Structure formats: C-alpha cells, structure tokens
Amino acid sequence: MTPKTKALVRWLIPALTGKNYIKIVLLGLAICLSVMASAGGSIAGQVVSVADGDTLTVLDDTHQQHKIRLAGIDAPEKAQPFGQASKQRLSELCYQKQAIVVVVNTDRYGRMVGDVTCDDVHANEEMLRSGHAWVYRHYDKGFAYFYAIEDAAKEAKLGLWVDDSPTPPWEWRHSRKLKD
Template sequence: MRYAIITLLSILLVNTVNAETITGKVVGVSDGDTITVLDSNKHQVKVRLAQIDAPEKKQDYGQASKKALSAAVFNKDVIVEVEAIDRYKRTVGKVLVDGIDVNLRQVSAGMAWVYRQYAKDQAYYTAEDTAKAAKVGLWSKPNPTPPWEYRHSGKKSSKKFKLTDMATWVRQRFLHF
C-alpha cells in the first residue's frame, strides 16, 4: 500500500511539472544549454535546455555555443515549457523566444548535439543531420567529441536523482515553503 501511494504521488508530481510553463526574462547564460530566468515572481530559475547537449565550456565550440545562446536569449522575454527537474535541481524545458524554439535553433546552428538519451522530438534529429551535412558550427571539425563523452573521460558522477529533490522543488515552487 505504501509503495502504491509513493508511486501515485510520483506520477502526480511529474504530471504537475510537465504541465507548467515559466515566463520571464533571461538574466544569465551559463553555457550553451543552461540559462537563468527571472520569473514573474522575481525568482531566479536555472533552466537546462531540453533535448540538447552543448559543448562544455573548455571544449571546442563551448564558448561559441554560449555566445550563440546568449545572442538568442539574453535580456529577452522567454517562455519555458517545463519537462522535468534534473539531478542538479535545474528546470529542464523547451525555451521559446517570440515562438521560436531556441533549443532547436542551437542544434540547427551546429552549437549543440541532440541529447539522444532524452530527445524525443524528431525535428531535433533532422536539424542535427542538416547541420552535420552543411558542416556548420561544431560539425566543421572532423569527429567532434560529444559533451557526454567529454564529461565522462575524466570521472564519473555518482549523483543520482532523488524523488525528494522533486518534492522539494514542487513544494518551494507551488506551496512556497
């Protein structure tokens, strides 16, 4: 019975998160796939762009990817279609500026890979194939190293997502305690 209740609560929390959108102004760009949005309640929300993975800052095209994302979103009003909360407690979502999918734009410009582990939208795969064929951005180099390989070349993370992390986020975001 206890397991059933925990499972039900998990499903409800995930569905609540999936239904949410955040509107606000971008006040920070950390890298090619992470921004900070100041929402309507004046809370800063760290947002990881869903379905994509940009080069790490020290990788080839890491700084170019950050600059491209900054040019697209910094100091602009955005809508974030929330998909999840990651293990670092960042909101994961699709970022829209004037109706344009910024995540997809990063992939189309050769500034990010499709994050195959999480991507579900075929348009992202098509955009990556087109960018690769045109040799734009990171695809101008032969055999660029995907960021997930770059990150794991040194050390592996032992952090795991916990249900309590999501419960804390929902409590803070919706219940304000």
C-alpha cells in the same frame, strides 16, 4: 472502521462546516496547483544569465529565478572545443530577452528541463540548427525530430560540425572523469 479512520471522520465532519470548509477547499486547491506546477507547466520571464550552451536563468514576474536546462540537446562544455561559441550563440538568442519555458522535467541537479522560446525563436531547435549542440541521445524522448535538424547542420558543416569528428559532451565529460 479502524480507530484512525473514526478519529479522522470525527475531525473532518466539524471541519467541513462554515469557515473551515472554505479553508480546507483553498488548502486542497493550493496543494493541487503545487503538484501540477512541479509536474510541468510553463514559466515566462526575462533571461538574466546564460551559463553555457544549454543552460540559462529566467527571472519571472515574481522576481524568482529559475535555472533551466534546454530539453533534448547537449551543448559543448565551456572548456571543450566550441564551448564558448555555443554559450555565445545561446546568449545571442536569449540573453535579456523574454522567454517562455515549457517545463518537461527536472534533472538530477534540480534544474528545470524545458523547451525554451525567446522572442518567438525556439532556442532548443536553433542551437541544433546552427551547429552549436547535439541531440542529447540519453534524453531524446519526445525530441526525435531533432535528429533531422542536427543532420542538416552536420551536412552544412555549421558550428561544431566544421570539425570532422567533434567529441560529444557526454563523451568529453566521461573522459574527464576518468582523468580525475
């Protein structure tokens, strides 16, 4: 045994007795729950704001706000054609309603990315179904079935699909970066 291991064992054996044992078990449980929560899980609460067609904020029962990016879809930016209509559609679906979010990831901006259901309506799918979003091709893992929903909206010329060749948000953002 290394000196560090011996020191740990000397500290750990007395710590595992009596009241300390309970504290260590509770600490370990708290750490495990924290790791599990950060890796996924779900959030329930009321939608208190809608930023755009793929981002909203949920207020949970502990009064903590969670900024959520809808998984698998990309909606037009607010300044882009159909951007305001997309935001309005997500507001109709979710604003001031109870939501359940199944967290699938965290994005580079620190937002939780999730499957969002508002009043028993799967918002991610409905945004595609009504033609207010694209399947987010860069992040479509686990959402292959979204393509059929998008194709149906395209064929019916719903929402942004009334335009013969709407610009996807990822291309629009890229073109804006080039101009800046």
